[in-house]
Amino acid sequence: DQQVKQNSPSLSVQEGRISILNCDYTNSMFDYFLWYKKYPAEGPTFLISISSIKDKNEDGRFTVFLNKSAKHLSLHIVPSQPGDSAVYFCAASITGNQFYFGTGTSLTVIP
Amino acid sequence: ETGVTQTPRHLVMGMTNKKSLKCEQHLGHNAMYWYKQSAKKPLELMFVYNFKEQTENNSVPSRFSPECPNSSHLFLHLHTLQPEDSALYLCASSQDDGYGNEKLFFGSGTQLSVL
Numbered sequence: 001d002q003q004v005k006q007n008s009p010s011l012s013v014q015e016g017r018i019s020i021l022n023c024d025y026t027n028s029m030f031d032y033f034l035w036y037k038k039y040p041a042e043g044p045t046f047l048i049s050i051s052s053i054k055d056k057n058e059d060g061r062f063t064v065f066l067n068k069s070a071k072h073l074s075l076h077i078v079p080s081q082p083g084d085s086a087v088y089f090c091a092a093s094i095t096g097n098q099f100y101f102g103t104g105t106s107l108t109v110i111p
Numbered sequence: 112e113t114g115v116t117q118t119p120r121h122l123v124m125g126m127t128n129k130k131s132l133k134c135e136q137h138l139g140h141n142a143m144y145w146y147k148q149s150a151k152k153p154l155e156l157m158f159v160y161n162f163k164e165q166t167e168n169n170s171v172p173s174r175f176s177p178e179c180p181n182s183s184h185l186f187l188h189l190h191t192l193q194p195e196d197s198a199l200y201l202c203a204s205s206q207d208d209g210y211g212n213e214k215l216f217f218g219s220g221t222q223l224s225v226l
Contacts, residue, residue: 009151046216049214087152097161101153
């Protein structure tokens, strides 16, 4: 059973607008959450993370929100740029090195 | 070189071939991983090595055989694979940030096709 789910396989956003990518999880023991970005023919690259003791973490144009009661996290990108077009994976872990990944959301930012 | 380097980038092999995937990390990390990415599926963890010792084998068929000679190098030996093993194989490394949290750093992957 998949413990981390990204229910939107794709998302299109106009350049300059906000992109919101969503992720749901089922295991309440997860205490660390990460977002990765993947371009074609490349490995995923780390984007931003959040610990379960926080509900928000911001890094430049990227903000991750965590709602533990809903077991939901989201990644906000604002303003969106064409170079943000990629596949975004969310991942969750229980302290240590067991990571559970979602299936990814393909973001297209339209110039 | 920096980061995590994987070779080859692409590999086509027959079901009777034996080949090896190589991974090298230049980050000084203690843990190394093999992941499999198939189309429309989440990344699947295959193996984890901590300080050269295998700590996780996620029910991977024996036709996949990992080897970790030191904390910087990781191999995945392949033999008698099946067409359904065609996928992107990703190597990663990680290190505890001091708070019990780890971040994975991935290589570019090997796109494997089994004919």
